[in-house]
Structure formats: structure tokens, C-alpha cells
Amino acid sequence: xxxxxxxxxxxxxxxxxxxxxxxxxxxxxxxxxxxxxxxxxxxxxxxxxxxxxxxxxxxxxxxxxxxxxxxxxxxxxxxxxxxxxxxxxxxxxxxxxxxxxxxxxxxxxxxxxxxxxxxxxxxxxxxxxxxxxxxxxxxxxxxxxxxxxxxxxxxxxxxxxxxxxxxxxxxxxxxxxxxxxxxxxxxxxxxxxxxxxxxxxxxxxxxxxxxxxxxxxxxxxxxxxxxxxxxx
Amino acid sequence: xxxxxxxxxxxxxxxxxxxxxxxxxxxxxxxxxxxxxxxxxxxxxxxxxxxxxxxxxxxxxxxxxxxxxxxxxxxxxxxxxxxxxxxxxxxxxxxxxxxxxxxxxxxxxxxxxxxxxxxxxxxxxxxxxxxxxxxxxxxxxxxxxxxxxxxxxxxxxxxxxxxxxxxxxxxxxxxxxxxxxxxxxxxxxxxxxxxxxxxxxxxxxxxxxxxxxxxxxxxxxxxxxxxxxxxxxxxxxxxxxxxxxxxxxxxxxxxxxxxxxxxxxxxxxxxxxxxxxxxxxxxxxxxxxxxxx
Ligand SMILES: Nc1ncnc2c1ncn2[C@@H]1O[C@H](COP(=O)(O)OP(=O)(O)OP(=O)(O)O)[C@@H](O)[C@H]1O
Ligand SMILES: [Mg+2]
Numbered sequence: 001x002x003x004x005x006x007x008x009x010x011x012x013x014x015x016x017x018x019x020x021x022x023x024x025x026x027x028x029x030x031x032x033x034x035x036x037x038x039x040x041x042x043x044x045x046x047x048x049x050x051x052x053x054x055x056x057x058x059x060x061x062x063x064x065x066x067x068x069x070x071x072x073x074x075x076x077x078x079x080x081x082x083x084x085x086x087x088x089x090x091x092x093x094x095x096x097x098x099x100x101x102x103x104x105x106x107x108x109x110x111x112x113x114x115x116x117x118x119x120x121x122x123x124x125x126x127x128x129x130x131x132x133x134x135x136x137x138x139x140x141x142x143x144x145x146x147x148x149x150x151x152x153x154x155x156x157x158x159x160x161x162x163x164x165x166x167x168x169x170x171x172x173x174x175x176x177x178x179x180x181x182x183x184x185x186x187x188x189x190x191x192x193x194x195x196x197x198x199x200x201x202x203x204x205x206x207x208x209x210x211x212x213x214x215x216x217x218x219x220x221x222x223x224x225x226x227x228x229x230x231x232x
Numbered sequence: 233x234x235x236x237x238x239x240x241x242x243x244x245x246x247x248x249x250x251x252x253x254x255x256x257x258x259x260x261x262x263x264x265x266x267x268x269x270x271x272x273x274x275x276x277x278x279x280x281x282x283x284x285x286x287x288x289x290x291x292x293x294x295x296x297x298x299x300x301x302x303x304x305x306x307x308x309x310x311x312x313x314x315x316x317x318x319x320x321x322x323x324x325x326x327x328x329x330x331x332x333x334x335x336x337x338x339x340x341x342x343x344x345x346x347x348x349x350x351x352x353x354x355x356x357x358x359x360x361x362x363x364x365x366x367x368x369x370x371x372x373x374x375x376x377x378x379x380x381x382x383x384x385x386x387x388x389x390x391x392x393x394x395x396x397x398x399x400x401x402x403x404x405x406x407x408x409x410x411x412x413x414x415x416x417x418x419x420x421x422x423x424x425x426x427x428x429x430x431x432x433x434x435x436x437x438x439x440x441x442x443x444x445x446x447x448x449x450x451x452x453x454x455x456x457x458x459x460x461x462x463x464x465x466x467x468x469x470x471x472x473x474x475x476x477x478x479x480x481x482x483x484x485x486x487x488x489x490x491x492x493x494x495x496x497x498x499x500x501x502x503x504x505x506x507x508x509x510x511x512x513x514x515x516x517x518x519x520x521x522x523x524x525x
Contacts, residue, residue, distance in 0.1 A: 030487045047415060049412075050409055050412065050413070068410035070409075070413060071411075071413075071414075071415050071417045071418065072415075074413065074414065074415040075415055079413070080413050082409070082410065082413065086407055086408060086410040086413075087410070088402070088403050088406045088410065089406065090402070090406055091399070091402060091403070091406070098396070098399060098409070099400070099403050099414045099416075100414060101397065102396070102400060102414045102415050102416055103414075103415035105396070106396075130366055138447055142418070145414070151416070156303075
């Protein structure tokens with residue numbers, strides 16, 4: 001579904017991604033793990049069109065998207081929940097969801113019900129200004145907002161960042177549910193243990209290059225991963 | 233009675249500043265730039281209305297409509313040609329470009345219409361209302377100006393609060409990258425903002441020249457600067473702030489001229505601005521963004 005071939009991405013003179021290739025098949029959960037600064041977020045930003053690779057190919061559902069403009073990609077079914085949530089803090093919860101459904105012209109009640117079903121807490125807070133939500137609620141809103149467009153592929157950048165363990169479990173349960181409902185998922189996580197548990201396959205990224213690849217279980221039991229990312 | 237008269241006149245000229253300030257504030261909020269050429273779009277609007285009514289002899293309403301259409305197109309062209317290529321450039325480069333556009337518009341106007349002032353015919357034709365046995369005069373211009381600013385303010389509030397496009401504008405103003413991830417075309421949104429701001433500038437130009445009938449290529453620059461001050465005063469980026477800032481500025485200016493000094497009125501207005509910014513750095517209604525810890 002998503003195919004990335006030998007992309008090189010730069011921030012000015014900084015060579016952040018040095019020839020990365022990987023694939024996400026339809027219906028998979030693929031995890032991308034790696035230390036701080038490895039380039040995980042940069043890869044997601046490049047896929048969603050916020051940045052463009054200097055060389056290499058990216059295709060989504062057979063379409064070349066390496067140089068597509070970011071705002072057009074959601075319409076092809078590719079959603080990106082960025083690092084740090086990036087919800088619209090001065091808008092209400094409801095308005096944030098409406099922005100999530102921007103490409104549908106109108107928000108359908110059915111879609112609202114769907115996300116409130118996943119995150120009942122947001123329903124009571126529809127009229128609340130998003131900036132006053134707790135960190136966990138903001139993460140729920142960020143995911144809900146992306147769900148409003150019914151994406152085929154959802155890219156999640158550290159959805160568990162800064163959340164209490166119980167909320168982390170809840171977010172991962174919802175990722176599994178979404179997956180069951182047919183959404184393909186590309187997951188970037190610091191929480192490698194959790195990510196490898198849910199992932200069908202995973203890649204390890206180190207300073208701009210992929211150093212390991214395998215199924216979630218394979219990587220979870222590999223010595224190198226255990227040592228570097230699972231705390232021995 | 234004198235005081236009341238000054239107050240009404242102050243609110244009236246302040247309403248013009250408010251309409252101009254709305255353009256400044258919307259463009260700043262969404263494109264994150266100070267469009268210093270905004271004041272000169274006012275001047276173009278006034279000339280357009282002048283030409284349509286004086287040379288073609290058409291009614292004032294047609295003059296206003298033509299001015300709005302021309303300024304809307306002008307705003308979109310300025311944005312597309314001068315500012316869009318600089319997206320992502322340093323804000324200093326954008327600022328200097330804006331100053332360049334401002335001079336360009338003034339010089340172009342001078343070439344087309346000459347530098348001699350034209351005598352603008354007011355769009356208002358009904359007689360002033362006299363109250364308290366003629367002690368208090370409310371001119372038609374005052375009534376129309378205040379009415380127009382209220383209507384514009386309400387319309388913009390509804391637009392940004394209730395419509396899909398208006399909400400998308402707010403989303404772009406808060407977080408451009410996140411807005412793109414929602415499928416919002418940021419370039420189109422910025423262009424739209426310039427269009428709205430410039431259409432408002434056209435209205436402001438006609439109202440301004442109906443009150444102060446001398447029209448020349450520099451007509452827009454001082455009101456433009458005062459309106460910019462008003463936008464900062466009220467809290468740049470805030471629509472009600474621009475409105476409040478404009479009206480307060482108009483009142484302060486008129487009162488200063490009446491009771492203190494005509495010569496130093498601008499200096500005093502800026503002094504007030506400085507004091508306000510010292511006390512409330514974000515302006516009167518500027519949003520202090522709450523940070524989550
Ligand atoms: N805007 C930027 N300008 C310059 N360099 C940047 C910028 N953003 C990221 N980088 C650099 O690119 C590299 C990859 O950053 P990226 O954000 O992709 O890392 P990451 O794997 O997501 O890290 P984290 O787990 O901390 O979020 C880092 O070395 C970072 O310093
Ligand atoms: Mg990151």
C-alpha cells in the first residue's frame with residue numbers, strides 16, 4: 001500500500017534520512033522504532049508531504065506521492081497524526097473534529113458518533129476549548145480528528161507520549177480496534193515494547209538508516225533490540 | 233455638548249480605522265506577515281470609486297462595488313506575485329517587500345491620477361441630523377460609517393465562527409502544517425484572506441474619503457499606519473481587538489486634537505499605545521496562549 005524506496009531527506013545541509021526503504025502492506029500494523037533524533041518523525045512528514053525527499057520514491061496505492069502537496073494527500077486516504085498532537089488549541093473539540101472532516105465538506109453525525117464511540121470522554125467535552133483538555137484527552141482528540149476522514153492508512157507519531165500507563169494501554173487497544181476495522185497503521189513509537197507487541201512487522205531506525213527489520217515478535221526477541229530499546 | 237460631538241466623530245473615524253485594522257489583523261493572523269501595502273489598497277479603492285462616480289457618472293453604490301472588486305483582485309495579485317514566492321523566507325524580507333509594494337502602489341497612482349489632490353464627493357446624500365436644537369450634528373457619513381463597521385464586524389465574526397471556510401482560516405492561523413494535514417489548501421486560504429482584507433480596504437477608502445474628501449496617492453498611508461497601530465493596540469490577530477482598537481484610537485485622536493494639540497495628536501496616540509503595550513504586551517484583547525505543562 002505504501003512503498004518507500006531509497007529516500008534521502010535534508011533539513012538544509014543536515015542529511016536527516018540517508019537512503020531509507022520500507023513498505024507497509026494493506027491491513028498491516030508496521031512499527032518504526034528508534035532513538036531520539038533517528039529520523040522517525042522526518043520520515044512521516046516526508047510521506048505526508050510536509051517535506052519532500054531530495055531523491056528516492058514514495059508511492060501510495062500505486063500513486064507516486066514523493067512530491068505531492070500535503071493538503072492533497074488526505075483525500076487519497078493517507079492521514080498523519082503528527083508528533084505533539086498539533087490539535088487546534090483555540091478551537092473547540094467539535095470544531096477540531098469538523099476540521100478533521102474538512103475534505104468531506106460536511107461533518108456527518110455518524111462519523112461523530114463513531115469517534116465518540118472510541119473516545120466517550122470527548123463527547124462530554126464537545127464544546128470545550130481544545131487547549132484546556134488534558135494531555136491524554138488531547139491525544140484522543142488528535143486521533144479522532146484523523147479518523148473523521150476515514151483514512152486507509154493512518155500514521156501515528158508517538159501516540160503514547162507523555163501518557164499514564166493506563167491511558168497508553170487504552171490508546172494501544174484502540175489502535176488494535178482500528179486495525180481490526182480495516183485501517184492500515186504505520187506507528188512510530190518510543191515505547192518499543194508496546195509497539196512491537198501490536199506490530200505485524202517493524203523496522204529499527206538509527207541516525208537516518210534502517211538497521212534491522214522483521215516481525216514484531218522477531219525484533220522483540222532480538223538481542224540488539226532488547227539491549228538498545230527494551231532496557232536489557 | 234462639545235464633548236459628545238467629539239466622541240461621536242471619534243467613533244466615526246475610529247470605525248474607519250477599525251475596518252482597515254481588520255484587514256491588517258486577518259492577514260497577520262493567517263499569513264503571519266505585516267502587509268504594509270494595505271493602507272495603499274485603501275487609496276486605490278477610493279480612486280476607483282472616484283473614477284466610477286465622477287468620470288462615468290454612475291451612482292455611488294456602483295462606485296463602491298467596482299472599488300471592492302478591483303481591490304479584491306489587486307489583493308490577490310499582490311499576494312500571489314509579491315508575497316507567495318517569499319513563503320518561508322525571513323520575515324524581514326517579507327516586510328521589505330511589503331514596503332516596496334506600498335511605494336509601488338503610490339507611484340503607480342501618481343502616474344495614473346497625478347499627485348494633485350482630487351476632491352472626493354461623499355457617497356452620502358442625506359442631510360445631517362441635528363439634535364438638541366442644533367448643538368449636536370450627526371452627519372450622514374458618521375451614521376453610514378458606524379453602521380458599516382458594525383455590519384462588517386458581525387459578518388466577519390459569523391464567517392470565522394460558523395462557516396467551513398472561516399474555521400479553516402482559523403485552523404491555518406493556528407497551525408499551518410496541521411491545517412494542511414486536514415486537507416486545507418493553505419495557499420488558497422491565504423489568498424482568500426487577502427481578498428477579504430482588500431475588499432474591506434476598498435470600503436474603508438470610500439468611507440474615509442467621504443469624511444475627509446482630499447484624495448491623493450498618499451491618502452492611504454497615514455490612516456494605514458494608524459489602523460496598524462489600532463490592530464496592535466487591540467491585540468494583533470484578534471477580530472474584536474481590531475474593532476475595539478480602531479474605535480479607541482479614533483476617540484483618542486479626536487479628543488487629543490480637540491483638547492490638547494492638533495500637531496502632536498499622532499505622538500500622543502503612539503504614547504498611549506506604548507503604555508498599553510507595557511501593561512498588556514499582547515494588546516487589549518490579544519490572546520495569551522495557554523501552555524500545557
Ligand atoms: N526543523 C529541523 N531543522 C533542522 N534539523 C532538524 C529539524 N527537524 C529535525 N531535525 C533533525 O533531523 C533529525 C531527525 O529528527 P526527527 O524529528 O525525525 O527525529 P525522531 O526520530 O522523530 O526523534 P524523536 O524520537 O525525538 O521524536 C535530528 O537529528 C534532528 O535534529
Ligand atoms: Mg519524532
